[in-house]
Amino acid sequence: MFRIGVDVGGTNTDAVVMQGDAILSGVKSPTTEDVMGGVVDAVERALSDAAITADAVTAVMIGTTHFTNAVVERRHLARTAALRLCLPAAQCLPPMVDWPDDIKGAVGGQFWMAKGGNEFDGRAISSLDMAELDGIAAEIGAAGITSVAITSVFSPVSDEMERTAMARLAERLPGVDFTLSSEIGRLGILERENAAIMNASLRALSERTVDAFGRALHKVGLTCPYYITQNDGTLMSREFVQSYPVLTFASGPTNSMRGAAFLSGKSDAIVVDVGGTTTDVGALVKGFPRPASTTVDVGGVRTNFRMPDVFAIGLGGGTIVQGDGETLKVGPQSVGYRLTTEALVFGGATLTASDVAVGLGLADFGDKGAIAGLNPAHLTAVKARIDEMLTNAVERMRVSPDPIPVLAVGGGSILVPDHVGGLPVIRPDHFSVANAVGAAIGQISGEVDRIFSLESKSREDALSEARQEATDKAIAAGAKPDSIELLDQEDVPLAYLPGNATRIRLKVVGEMNG
Amino acid sequence: MADVLREVTDADLDAIEIGAAILGTGGGGNPYIGKLRCREQLKLGRKIPVIPLAELPDDALVVSLGGIGAPVVGVEKIEEGEECLRALRALEQELDVKVDALISAEIGGANSMEPMLTAAQAGLPVVDGDGMGRAFPEMQMCTWSIYGHREAPGAMADEKGNIVVIRATPDDVWLERIARHVVVAMGAAAGLATQPMRGDFVKRAAVPGTITQARDLGRAVLDAQARNADPVQTVIDQERGRLLMTAKIVDLERHLKGGFAVGHLSLDGFGDFTGDTGRIDLQNEFLIFRRNGGVEVCTPDLIVVLDSDTGLPITTEMLRYGQRIAVLGLPAHPLMRAPQALAVVGPAAFGYPDITFTPLEDA
Numbered sequence: 001m002f003r004i005g006v007d008v009g010g011t012n013t014d015a016v017v018m019q020g021d022a023i024l025s026g027v028k029s030p031t032t033e034d035v036m037g038g039v040v041d042a043v044e045r046a047l048s049d050a051a052i053t054a055d056a057v058t059a060v061m062i063g064t065t066h067f068t069n070a071v072v073e074r075r076h077l078a079r080t081a082a083l084r085l086c087l088p089a090a091q092c093l094p095p096m097v098d099w100p101d102d103i104k105g106a107v108g109g110q111f112w113m114a115k116g117g118n119e120f121d122g123r124a125i126s127s128l129d130m131a132e133l134d135g136i137a138a139e140i141g142a143a144g145i146t147s148v149a150i151t152s153v154f155s156p157v158s159d160e161m162e163r164t165a166m167a168r169l170a171e172r173l174p175g176v177d178f179t180l181s182s183e184i185g186r187l188g189i190l191e192r193e194n195a196a197i198m199n200a201s202l203r204a205l206s207e208r209t210v211d212a213f214g215r216a217l218h219k220v221g222l223t224c225p226y227y228i229t230q231n232d233g234t235l236m237s238r239e240f241v242q243s244y245p246v247l248t249f250a251s252g253p254t255n256s257m258r259g260a261a262f263l264s265g266k267s268d269a270i271v272v273d274v275g276g277t278t279t280d281v282g283a284l285v286k287g288f289p290r291p292a293s294t295t296v297d298v299g300g301v302r303t304n305f306r307m308p309d310v311f312a313i314g315l316g317g318g319t320i321v322q323g324d325g326e327t328l329k330v331g332p333q334s335v336g337y338r339l340t341t342e343a344l345v346f347g348g349a350t351l352t353a354s355d356v357a358v359g360l361g362l363a364d365f366g367d368k369g370a371i372a373g374l375n376p377a378h379l380t381a382v383k384a385r386i387d388e389m390l391t392n393a394v395e396r397m398r399v400s401p402d403p404i405p406v407l408a409v410g411g412g413s414i415l416v417p418d419h420v421g422g423l424p425v426i427r428p429d430h431f432s433v434a435n436a437v438g439a440a441i442g443q444i445s446g447e448v449d450r451i452f453s454l455e456s457k458s459r460e461d462a463l464s465e466a467r468q469e470a471t472d473k474a475i476a477a478g479a480k481p482d483s484i485e486l487l488d489q490e491d492v493p494l495a496y497l498p499g500n501a502t503r504i505r506l507k508v509v510g511e512m513n514g
Numbered sequence: 515m516a517d518v519l520r521e522v523t524d525a526d527l528d529a530i531e532i533g534a535a536i537l538g539t540g541g542g543g544n545p546y547i548g549k550l551r552c553r554e555q556l557k558l559g560r561k562i563p564v565i566p567l568a569e570l571p572d573d574a575l576v577v578s579l580g581g582i583g584a585p586v587v588g589v590e591k592i593e594e595g596e597e598c599l600r601a602l603r604a605l606e607q608e609l610d611v612k613v614d615a616l617i618s619a620e621i622g623g624a625n626s627m628e629p630m631l632t633a634a635q636a637g638l639p640v641v642d643g644d645g646m647g648r649a650f651p652e653m654q655m656c657t658w659s660i661y662g663h664r665e666a667p668g669a670m671a672d673e674k675g676n677i678v679v680i681r682a683t684p685d686d687v688w689l690e691r692i693a694r695h696v697v698v699a700m701g702a703a704a705g706l707a708t709q710p711m712r713g714d715f716v717k718r719a720a721v722p723g724t725i726t727q728a729r730d731l732g733r734a735v736l737d738a739q740a741r742n743a744d745p746v747q748t749v750i751d752q753e754r755g756r757l758l759m760t761a762k763i764v765d766l767e768r769h770l771k772g773g774f775a776v777g778h779l780s781l782d783g784f785g786d787f788t789g790d791t792g793r794i795d796l797q798n799e800f801l802i803f804r805r806n807g808g809v810e811v812c813t814p815d816l817i818v819v820l821d822s823d824t825g826l827p828i829t830t831e832m833l834r835y836g837q838r839i840a841v842l843g844l845p846a847h848p849l850m851r852a853p854q855a856l857a858v859v860g861p862a863a864f865g866y867p868d869i870t871f872t873p874l875e876d877a
Contacts, residue, residue: 089673089701092595093550119701120587125674153591187831188589190547290838306834309823392742396823459767489835491767502769 002057003512004046004222005440006039007255007433008064011276011337012411013038014436015046017057023263025049026433028411030337035066035209039216047220054221059512063229063439065252066209067202067245071103071299077201079108081145083136083169084193085116085152085161089125095151095193100300107201110143112136116161117153124161125153133165137172147177149200151193155182157492157503177203184246186490191295191304198301199246206245210238227442231307232487233258233288234445234509249298250307255438257282257289257308260407262441263428269405270394270423273434274412276318277334281393282310284407288487306488313393315386317412318343319353324378330385344370353415356382363414383417391421398423409434443509445487446474451501462504463489470508479510519642519726522562522630527552529732534626535827536731536749537724539816541775541799542623542649543581543588544829551595552627555634562630563639565615567722570641574614574713577602578645578658579632580625582670582693583703584798586775586831588624594673597705598632604669604677605707613710617641619656621724622649622799623829628705640725647721647847648816651798653693654686655859657849658711661719665689665708672700721847735825745825746840749818755844756874758803758811759792760785760822763837768796768830775830784838792841794819796830801864803841812866814851814859815874816844843874 002024007014009031016026027049029042039062047054070076082095095111096104114132117125140148148169152161159182166178179200185192210228217226227235231250241248256273260266267287273280283290289308296307314332318339322329335342335350342348344355345366351374357363359371359379394406398421406423408416409431418425430437448470452462471484489506522530531549538545552562570576579598581588606613616629616636621644633640645656653665666683670676670693678696683689689708697704711719734752738745750757761781768777781792795802800817803810811817819828822840850859851873861869 086591088594088675089703090592090594092554093547093592097554098550117591119591120584121702123701125591125701187586189592190589291834295832396742 002050002052003440004043004057004060005436005438006043006060006062007435007439008035008039008062008066009252009275009435010065010069013042014433015042016430016433016436016440017046017050017052018437018440023430023437024052026430026436028432034212036212036216039213040219043217043220043222055223057222057224059224060217060222060226061229061235061439061442062213062226063251063255063435064209064248067206067248068250068252068298070202070205071198071301074103074106074299076205077106078147078204079110079145080197080201081140081143081148082111082193082197083148083150083165084111084113085128085150085165087113087115087126089117089153090189093190096197098190098302099194103299103301107197108145110145112139116165118155118158118161120154120157122158128161128164130168133168134172137169140169140176141173146175147179147200147203148173149179149181149193149196151181151189151196153189155180156185156187156192179203184244185304187492188304191302194301195246195303195305198298199244202245203243206242210242214238229255229439229442231305232507232509233438233443235442249303249305250310252435253280253282253308253310254289255435256280256409257284257438258287258441259434259436259438260284260409260428261287262437263409263430263434264405264407264426266405266407266426269407270397271407271409272390272394272413272416272420273410274408274415275316275410276339276412277314277316277336278312279315279390279393279412280310280312281397282308283397309397311393311396313389315353315389315415317352317354317415321351321353321356321382324381328381328385330382330389353386353412356386357414386415387417387420390416394420394423441511444474444477444479444512445507445509446470446472446477446479447507448473449503449505451503453501459491459502462502463491463506466504466506467508470506474508474510478513480513481510484508484510518566519564519729521564522552522725524553524556526729529729529736530626530725532732532735532826533728533730534621534623535829536818536820537621537647537728537816538623538649538827538829539799539818540796540828540830541651542620542625544831545624545627547589547592548624548627548631552631552634555631560634562634564642564725565639567641567643567717567720570615570713570717572712572714575611575710576615576617576641576713576716577605577613577707577710578617578619578656579705579707580619580628581703582697582706584775587702589831591701591703593703593705596635597671597673598628598707599635599705600671600677601669601705601707602632602636604671604679605667608667608669608679608681609710611710613638615639615641617716617720618644619653619658620644620646620649621721621728622646625649626725626728641716641720642725643716643720643722644724645720647724647850648814649799650859653690653708655863657719657721657855659686660855660858663709663711663715663719668693668706668708670696670700670704670706672704674700676700719849721849738825746820746822746842749820749825750842753844755818755842758841758843759783759787759790759805760838760840761787761792763833763835763839766833766835768833779833781841794841797864798830802861802866802869803843809869810877811843811874812861812869812871813864814846814855814871816846818842818844845874
C-alpha cells in the first residue's frame with residue numbers, strides 16, 4: 001500500500017512516496033507553466049527514489065495553491081456573470097461592491113440583480129420573474145459569458161430559488177457553468193456571493209488543471225484514484241474539485257501545518273513555513289491548524305470560509321536584502337523562482353537571504369566564493385533582522401505561555417535560528433516537503449447536512465445522531481474508525497417549518513485506511 | 515485625539531466600524547455593511563456632517579432613527595437603501611415638521627452607521643452621541659425613553675414599499691411590541707424613526723461623544739495591530755475595562771425567537787484561564803458572563819468578545835464552534851447604571867430576576 005502526496009506550489013512542485021507512516025522518498029521540482037511537466041518530473045523521481053513502480057500505488061493526493069494564486073495574481077480568471085436574486089432588497093450594495101478594482105476587472109465585473117430571494121422564515125421576498133430571467137439570460141449570452149454565479153437571499157435556508165433560476169438560465173444558455181452560493185457558503189450574503197463568483201471565475205481553470213493532473217499521472221503510469229486537498233485538510237474527488245475549485249483556498253498552509261505535525265510527532269506547536277518569497281506562520285492545536293475566527297480576505301476579497309489562521313510575512317529564501325545600518329531593508333521583495341540565477345551564490349547580482357545563510361555557514365550550496373567579499377558584520381546584522389522578523393511573527397501566533405516547539409518547514413527554513421522567542425526550533429526530517437506530506441495524509445471526511453425535527457428529541461440528541469451518521473459515512477469512505485474527530489458543527493433553526501426543525505451541518509474527519 | 519469630530523470621512527468609517535462593533539457587545543448588527551453603504555454615499559459626493567452634543571441648539575428637532583430587526587438578517591438580506599429615509603419622511607409628514615438633526619439610538623453595531631447614512635441622503639447633520647453607549651435589543655432601553663421622552667409616533671419602512679406609522683401608544687414598551695410584530699411581518703428588517711426630541715433634552719439624556727469614542731477605539735485597535743502591540747490590552751486600557759477570560763468556544767446554541775437571536779455559548783479557558791469554564795448568555799447582545807457557574811458580569815455593563823489574536827470584535831452572527839476569543843468586561847455609562855435605567859436594562863429586564871447588577875469594578 002503506497003501513497004503519493006504532491007504539492008503544486010507557485011515555485012516548486014514537491015512529491016513524496018509514503019507507505020503507512022513511513023516516508024520512502026521526497027523530491028522537489030520546479031513548477032511548470034502547464035503544471036503537468038512539474039508533476040510528471042516530481043512523481044517520476046519520487047517513485048524512482050523509493051524504488052517502487054507506479055502500479056503499486058493505491059492513491060495520489062494533490063495539494064495545490066494554483067487557484068488561490070490565480071485569484072491573488074488575477075490570472076486565468078474567466079469572465080463571470082454574477083446574478084443576485086434579491087429585489088427589491090439588497091440593491092444598495094451591488095455584487096462585488098467591496099472588491100479591489102483589478103480583480104473586479106479580471107472577472108469582468110458584470111452583474112444582474114433580479115426579483116427573488118427569501119425572508120429569514122422562508123417566505124419569498126418576491127417571486128422569481130421568468131421573463132426577467134430570460135432577459136438576463138439573453139444579455140449573458142450576448143456578452144459571451146460562460147460561467148454564472150447565482151446568489152439568492154437566505155439560500156442557506158432555502159436553495160429553491162437558486163435552483164429554479166439555474167434551470168431557467170441553463171435552458172437558454174447551453175454549455176454554461178453554474179455555481180450556486182448555497183452549495184459553497186453560509187449565511188452572510190456578501191461573503192457567500194464573493195465565494196460563488198470567485199468559484200465561477202475559476203471553473204474553466206479548474207477543468208484544465210484537474211485534467212492536466214490526470215494526464216500527468218497517466219503519463220507516469222499511475223491509474224489509481226487521485227484526490228485534491230481541501231482547505232480543511234480533507235480530500236475531494238476530481239469531479240468535485242472541478243465544480244468547487246474555491247474549496248482548495250488555503251489548502252497550502254493547511255497541508256504544511258498538518259505535514260509538520262506528522263513529521264515532528266508534535267500536535268501543539270507553532271509552524272513556520274519558509275518558502276521562496278513568504279513565510280507563513282500558523283498554530284497547531286491538537287494536530288489541527290487553528291482556524292481564523294474572523295472573515296478572511298483572499299486576494300483582497302472578503303470570504304467567510306473556514307480557513308487556518310495564518311500570519312504571512314515577506315521573508316523567504318529569495319528575499320532581497322538592501323542597504324545597511326540604518327537603511328537596512330530585508331524584503332518584502334523577492335527574486336522568487338529566479339533564485340537559482342539571481343542570487344550571488346548562483347552567479348547573479350542580487351544579495352538574497354539565501355546568500356546570507358550561506359555566508360554565515362547556515363547552509364551550503366552554490367558558489368561560496370561569490371560572497372567572500374561581504375562584510376561579516378553586515379551578514380550578522382541581516383541575520384539579526386531576520387530573527388527579529390521571525391520572532392515577531394511567532395509571538396503573534398502564540399496564545400499561551402506554554403513552551404511549545406516551533407516547527408520549521410519549507411525550503412527556506414535554514415533561515416530559522418535554533419530558538420525563536422525563547423522557544424526551541426525543531427526541523428523535522430523531510431522538512432522541505434512538508435506540504436506534500438500534508439497532502440499525502442489528507443483526511444477522509446463524513447458530512448451531514450440535513451433537517452432534523454426537535455419535536456421528539458433534544459438538540460443534543462440530534463447533534464449526536466448527526467455525528468454518528470457522519471462518522472458512519474467517513475468509515476464507509478475508508479477512514480480509520482478510531483481516528484475520527486469532529487471538525488465542524490453548525491445548527492440553524494428553521495423557525496418557519498412545523499415540528500421545531502433545525503438544519504444541522506456537521507463534518508467529521510479521520511485518517512485514510514492503509 | 516483632542517480634535518473635535520465635525521465630519522465623518524472615508525478613513526473614519528474603518529475605525530468607527532471596529533469601535534461600533536466593540537461597543538455592540540455582539541449585537542446591534544455588523545457595521546461592515548453600514549460602512550460600505552456610507553462609503554457609497556461619500557462616493558456620490560455627499561457629506562456626513564457631525565454636531566458635537568454641546569453645540570446642539572436647545573430648540574433643534576432631533577430624530578433618533580435606525581434599523582430594527584435581527585442581526586443575522588442584516589448580513590443576509592441587505593436593505594434596499596432608503597428605508598430610514600422613507601421612515602424619516604413619513605414621520606415629518608405625520609407631524610408636519612422639518613427635522614434639524616439625526617442621532618443614533620445605539621452606537622453599538624450597525625445602528626452607528628444608519629443615522630450617518632440617512633444624514634448623507636437627507637443633507638442633515640448627525641449628533642455626536644447616542645441613546646445607549648452600547649447596543650440593546652429594544653427601544654425602551656435607550657436613554658430617551660428611560661429619561662422621559664415618549665417615542666410614539668414612530669414610522670417604519672421596509673424595502674418593499676410598506677410604510678407603517680404607529681401614531682400613539684400608552685408607553686414605549688407598547689411601541690416596541692407593535693414595531694417588533696410589524697418588523698417580523700416585514701421580514702425582520704426595517705427602518706424606524708421616532709418622535710422628534712428637543713435639543714435641550716438630547717443634551718441631558720444622550721450618552722455623549724460616542725461617535726468620537728467609537729472612532730478612537732477603532733483607531734486604537736488598528737494602531738495596535740500596526741505596531742504589533744496587543745490590541746486586546748489596548749481596548750481594555752482605553753475603556754478602563756477588564757479581561758474576563760481567554761477561551762475556546764466549545765458549544766454554541768443560537769436561534770431566532772420573535773426576531774431576536776437568542777442562545778448561549780460555552781467556553782473552555784486557555785492561557786491564564788486554563789481550567790476555567792465560562793458561559794455567555796445572549797439575546798442579540800451578550801448579556802451575562804458566568805465563570806465556573808457563577809455570574810461575574812452582567813448587563814448593562816458591556817461584555818465584549820474579541821478575536822484573541824487580532825483584537826477584532828466578533829458579533830453574534832459570526833460566532834463559530836472552535837473560535838479562540840478574549841472576553842472583556844467594560845463599564846457602562848453612568849446614565850445606564852442609574853436606578854431608573856437598571857429597571858429597564860438590568861438583568862431582571864432580560865428574564866434574570868435572580869441576578870443583581872454589580873458594577874464590573876466591584877465584582
